[in-house]
Amino acid sequence: MKINNKVGVCMLIVMLVCSLPGFTQDSREAAKYMDQIGVQYKQIQKENWDYTRAVAHSRSARKVERKRTELLKILRKAKQSVKSLSSFKRDYSLRDSVVAYFDLSFTVINEDYEKIMDMEAVAEQSYDLMEAYLLAQEIASEKLEKASLEMEQVYKAFAEKYGVNLIENKSELDKKLEKSSEALKYYNQVYLVFFKAYKQEMYLLDAMERTDINAIEQNRNALISVADEGLEKLKTISTYKGDNSINNACRRMLTFYKDEAENKVPVLADFLVKMDEFKELDKLFKSKDRMQLTKEEVDKYNKAVDEHNSGITKFNNTNNSVNSKRETNVNAWNTAVEKYMTRHIPKR
């Protein structure tokens, strides 16, 4: 069963603003200087939009990857262009701040996480690569958001210092990106809740496959905890512009996981343990001389066979019902995500 995985997007929140020429020579030159940076920014925005749309709507991983590579190319080029600018009257503050920000954006989108965080600490807290990746991305997004705010402050301080009036004149593209960025941020919050439980169930199913009773019991209890935590977390995530669809779909999924772990898996695990015991009994029984068996022993064996057979039926029924409910819920989640993306992220 495939799930929608759109968490790969990285938001590039560059709050660059357009400038109007000021009254003094200094301010006019400063505005021109800022414009040179603005040109680079616009190119980045365009590529970023393409990449965002691909992440939200494309079913082709190759296409998303191609868009990411293109964005990286532009980022590198933009960084070089800004870096080659001279200072503004020996003031390097704006140039250096933008270069540092482009640099960080490049690192984050290129997923060179070890450059900006302690990957050993990330690995220590994670159980698998996907979990480490998501945790790393969460940290990276936070860093990028913080850096974006810092750069905005430098930008505003620069404008003020040289008497440049700033007017927020957002282009259509800016607006679309901002909107998409918000929608994706909301989605990512819900997706992380979903993913934790989804992954935990994977471990549980893997343990069942191996009939590893320790792993079954531990992962079963862990799934209950993760589902409970997730349900609490969902209560704190309000609707996105009145749209509660993915929150609802996620809640239904978690409710299913909780019920599976609390009520269905114990039935299955009981059978697995009893099956082991039955195999032992069967081997013993068959190794005995038929003539030496007492009626009581035969009766007890037959009773155990009956119990084993009815156990098989119960196991299969429970298993089928769980599988069918899971499929329904996962499909509902996938559909909800598709619709959410269509509603909140323009295709063009």
Added chain:
Amino acid sequence: MKKFTTFTIILFVSLSLYSNTTFDYCSDISNVVDLVKKKYLLPYDSISINRESCFNQFIGYIDPYQIVFDEAGFQEMKSLINTTGATIPHSFCENAVALTRLYETQLSQLKALMEQNMDVDVNFSTSDSIFIDDEIIHAHYNLSRENRWVKYLKYRMLQELMPTVSFYDSINVSQQSKRECYAEIKIEVIKNEIKRIDRIFGRKGGIKGFLYLRFINSYLMSIDPHTMYLSEEMVADFQEDLATTMVSFGIKLGVSSDDKIIIKKIIPGSYAWRTGLLNVDDQVVGIQPEGDKLFKTEYAELKEVLEYISKSTSDGILLTVKNKSGQLKNVYLRKEQLENGENKVESFILEGKIKTGYILLPAFYTSWNEDQVFGCAQDVGKAIYQLKKKGIEALILDLRNNGGGAVKEAVELAGIFIDFGTLMVSKSRDELFSMKDFNRGTMYNGPMVVMINRASASASEMVAAILQDYNRALIVGDTSFGKASGQQLLPVNPTSRKSNYNQVKITSARYYLADGDTYQKRGVVPDIWLPQTPVYSDYHESMFPNALSNNSISKKTYYKPLTPLPISSLKNQSNRRVVNSEEFQLVKSIDSQILNNKYLSLNEKEYYQQLKELEKLKLKLEKIKNYQTEKFTVEELFTTAESINFYKQYSDLYEDLKKNIHSDIYIEESYSILEDYIHLQK
């Protein structure tokens, strides 16, 4: 995807004979040194090989009773090993011929001395004594060999004359019968000693092979107490042959470095395993099949012992074993098919004020099956699953006398009680590696005690240390052995075309807790200490002069211990009970001097007195064993197969096990501690 990591499996090992006549000792030594250079935990440059301790170890192996060498021979041996130009271990390669010739000559001389002095006058009325430590007799080589031999003969004769006070009293009725008995025993002892020498001469690999194996091990022992050389015969003989002949009793026998018949392995789930009375490395001193006579194994070859057992048609056997502290035990074993080895872990319910699960795990076994990697952790898990169904409120995990085993199993077992995080950090020469809990979540969250003692070593200490570190379980008993290192088994010459290799078991990892500390050399200190009989008082990792030190490391780990347990309050309550317990006070009164006396008198009257005192102590211990707790009754946790009564033949065994649990003052105290803990929680 789920991240699995490999752990070093700790194997059971021992010394064996070496038998290849075309064997190239020099290149084998070079290979061993190369292996140590590449794989040993510490860089080779940092190892200082103590020539003196290497030589002493070697002499201990080849002359454990200090009767083989005369003074000149001893000095010559020392100079051949120590004072030649070549460094240890290469000195063996240079002087192999001279060493072999010297040892052969000295052995022949000793044999002649024995043969020519069958009627030697042995006087038990003079004041004389002998010093024995860890089965090795310490005498001075400057005393003449004749005198040392007579001392040794007296010691052996006294052992035969006085196995028990009552036996001695029974032969001591008339001077005539006593004289006859003494003369008989003297001849028997001397003949057996001659037989022992002949056995060394008759070895497949000859004297050179015999010396080489002991020399290379002395060299490895002087580097690290757990690094060891194994000849290919050991693997072949002691694993294959024994598997077919001994498997039905549930033990595998082997030969120790000083030629004693020992228990090499206890098959999990077997009758021997379930008695809980045997331990790996226990020396087998006697075997008596039901309805047959006692066979003393002290001078016997392994093959003779195996033949004696396989000849017997009896299904029962009485095994007399001597544990590391020298205590003798009689253990009755039954022959049975081992197919039903599912329940390798014994679990019971202690039914009293609180319903408590009790799980006994004597060793950390693992499965070698590639498809399924289920070992003891999985069996403990199944037991807990069943115990939870019965509604237990608390759990006791008994790891006393558990000498360890597979590290992977220890990590999995500890993990079932811990939600998530780094359990241990392993450190090889080049890297630090976090050993995380395999699965998120826990299997059992309730109150829990882990029982340990001095003989809880390696993997069992690891479980206790982790659960203590996470504040997950109360650790009760005595400080554990203190081995926090792992060994790898590696072929000495991997390019050899043979299917079997000589191998080196080499220490390649150390283990630390998530906070960077280790129990190496120190042992896991219990939260609540209980008085112990001084049986294992000298038995500890620190008894090895070259044991790895206790240091610490710094590594980022994800580690969140639970809220600390109310240890001081529980300790106070436990102490009050112990002070008022007649049995624990009896344990405290046992004099370790008498129990662990290393100076044995060779004066008949004094020896008799020493033995009397020892027997008095044993009586005290017996009294403790007969204790009956009123706190709980012991109920089996039967599986369907067991409840259907196919295990009729086990009913006696289960009754014995239940009786042992019911009379064990340490289990009773652990139960009381859990009672207090549950009360405090309310």
